[in-house]
Each structure stands twice: as C-alpha cells, then as structure tokens.
Amino acid sequence: MNQPAHAHAIETAVDQPLLNVSGLRKLYAPGKGVDGVDFELWPGEVLGIVGESGSGKTTLLQTLSGLLPPDSGEIRYLGEHGKPLALYELSESHRRQLLRTEWGVVHQNPRDGLRMSVSAGANIGERLMAVGERHYGRLRQAGENWLDAVEIDLGRMDDLPRTFSGGMQQRLQIARNLVTRPRLVFMDEPTGGLDVSVQARLLDLLRNLVMDLGLSVILVTHDLAVARLLSHRLMVMKGGRIVEQGLTDQVLDDPQHPYSQLLVSSVLTP
Numbered sequence: 366m367n368q369p370a371h372a373h374a375i376e377t378a379v380d381q382p383l384l385n386v387s388g389l390r391k392l393y394a395p396g397k398g399v400d401g402v403d404f405e406l407w408p409g410e411v412l413g414i415v416g417e418s419g420s421g422k423t424t425l426l427q428t429l430s431g432l433l434p435p436d437s438g439e440i441r442y443l444g445e446h447g448k449p450l451a452l453y454e455l456s457e458s459h460r461r462q463l464l465r466t467e468w469g470v471v472h473q474n475p476r477d478g479l480r481m482s483v484s485a486g487a488n489i490g491e492r493l494m495a496v497g498e499r500h501y502g503r504l505r506q507a508g509e510n511w512l513d514a515v516e517i518d519l520g521r522m523d524d525l526p527r528t529f530s531g532g533m534q535q536r537l538q539i540a541r542n543l544v545t546r547p548r549l550v551f552m553d554e555p556t557g558g559l560d561v562s563v564q565a566r567l568l569d570l571l572r573n574l575v576m577d578l579g580l581s582v583i584l585v586t587h588d589l590a591v592a593r594l595l596s597h598r599l600m601v602m603k604g605g606r607i608v609e610q611g612l613t614d615q616v617l618d619d620p621q622h623p624y625s626q627l628l629v630s631s632v633l634t635p
C-alpha cells in the first residue's frame with residue numbers, strides 16, 4: 366500500500382508501516398466482531414474506521430490496542446526502537462506499558478480516560494511521570510503548555526475535571542494523551558456525545574493537533590463528517606469485515622461497495 370501524500374507523513378516516514386495487521390479475527394458469533402481484517406498504518410497517517418452500529422469498530426479498536434486478544438491473526442507494531450513487535454506475543458504487562466507510554470487512547474467518554482479525582486494539571490503530569498519525568502517544575506510547565514494547547518484557561522489547572530464541561534473534559538483527555546507525544550493514538554468517537562457547536566470546535570482543535578504533531582491515528586467514528594475532516598484513509602466495516610478501503614475522498618465521493626454507497630447516501634440525503 367502506498368504511503369499517503371501528506372507533508373507530515375513524509376517528514377516522519379520510515380520504510381515500514383507502524384502497524385501491520387493480517388488475518389485478524391475476533392468473533393463473538395458469526396458476523397459479530399471482526400473477521401478477515403488486513404491493513405497497514407503508516408507513520409503520520411490517520412486511518413478512519415467507519416460503519417454502522419454493531420459493525421465491529423469497537424471490537425477492532427480494542428483488539429488493535431492490545432486490550433482484547435484475537436481468535437487468530439497477527440498485529441505487528443513497529444516499536445520505538447525500530448523493532449517490529451507481535452502484539453499478542455508480548456506479555457500483558459508489556460502491552461499495558463505500551464498503552465501508558467508509546468500509545469494514547471482517546472475514549473468517547475472522557476471519564477474513561479481521565480482520573481476524575483485529581484486536578485487537570487495532575488491528569489497531564491501523571492502521563493509524563495509514567496514515562497519517567499520527575500521534575501516538578503517541568504511537569505507543571507508541561508501542564509500549562511498543554512492546557513493552553515487545548516484551549517483551557519490556565520486558571521483551571523488545579524481544578525478537578527468533574528467541574529469541567531463535557532467539551533473541556535474531552536480536551537483535557539486529549540492533552541493527557543498527547544503530552545507524551547505518543548507514536549500511535551487510538552480514538553473512539555472522540556467527538557461523540559457532545560453538542561454540535563462543541564463538536565465543531567473540538568474537531569478543529571484535533572485536526573490542528575494531528576497535523577502539527579504528525580500523529581499516527583486510528584480513528585473510529587460513525588460520523589462521516591468527522592472521518593472526512595480527520596482521516597487520510599478510510600476503511601468501511603460491515604458485519605465484522607472491511608468491505609472497502611481507500612483514500613478518504615475517494616471512498617466518500619465515489620464509493621464502490623453497495624454498502625459504502627448506502628452509508629454515504631444515507632448521510633447525504635436527509
């Protein structure tokens with residue numbers, strides 16, 4: 366598969382994909398889960414996964430992020446030191462460590478990704494501490510920088526996230542994830558559950574961060590507008606299988622598979 370023609374991707378490009386997925390299967394029942402999934406994710410690429418409810422998007426994301434062992438198939442992740450790692454041949458503690466350090470996960474519900482009992486600044490600092498930073502001044506400074514980057518007033522640094530609006534909580538969750546500059550970020554409906562105007566602002570912020578940092582992202586969404594704005598490439602899922610994949614504009618403007626055609630037209634036709 367070709368690397369995307371994207372400036373940041375080219376800057377960080379290496380000659381190997383960051384993720385290489387082959388023959389992935391995790392079925393709860395026939396057609397329920399994930400089956401026969403093959404794809405690659407290149408550094409600096411945002412790959413959107415779209416499909417109706419129940420098509421297997423969350424199952425795929427959980428399997429890819431090391432949380433749900435597949436029935437069969439392989440996921441190879443190109444580790445920090447340029448060594449491909451077979452994800453499910455690693456120990457569970459090693460996979461958990463990847464989640465704390467090289468990877469980030471942005472959950473739909475910020476409560477799943479934040480620690481609600483510690484301050485906003487500590488939510489950001491904690492992630493940095495997990496990768497070895499201990500210097501209080503630098504932790505505090507990173508907290509300030511990241512609150513600023515996600516447009517949260519610095520005066521809220523010592524406040525608990527539960528005093529924040531849903532949009533602010535989501536922006537804080539993004540800051541907590543990105544502060545360690547993860548090599549791979551998983552996002553599950555990052556703008557879901559928010560008001561339309563809050564969604565638009567968050568989407569704009571996410572798009573800028575993704576571009577500025579040249580992030581590699583796997584993005585699950587049922588919202589094709591979100592997929593169009595953020596993803597370079599799209600995979601369309603139905604009944605656990607990928608029925609179409611390609612460049613985002615190609616898939617959305619000229620879908621080939623009847624199901625993709627239906628998905629696109631059901632959004633375009635009120």
Ligand SMILES: Nc1ncnc2c1ncn2[C@@H]1O[C@H](COP(=O)(O)OP(=O)(O)OP(=O)(O)O)[C@@H](O)[C@H]1O
Pocket residue numbers: 393396397398416417418419420421422423424425587
């Ligand atoms: N733990 C489980 N046990 C049994 N069946 C499950 C389990 N988790 C998911 N499923 C089934 O697998 C299928 C895929 O679910 P999944 O949550 O991956 O879909 P999805 O595309 O993410 O849907 P949504 O957009 O609603 O979150 C569904 O039919 C679901 O009912």
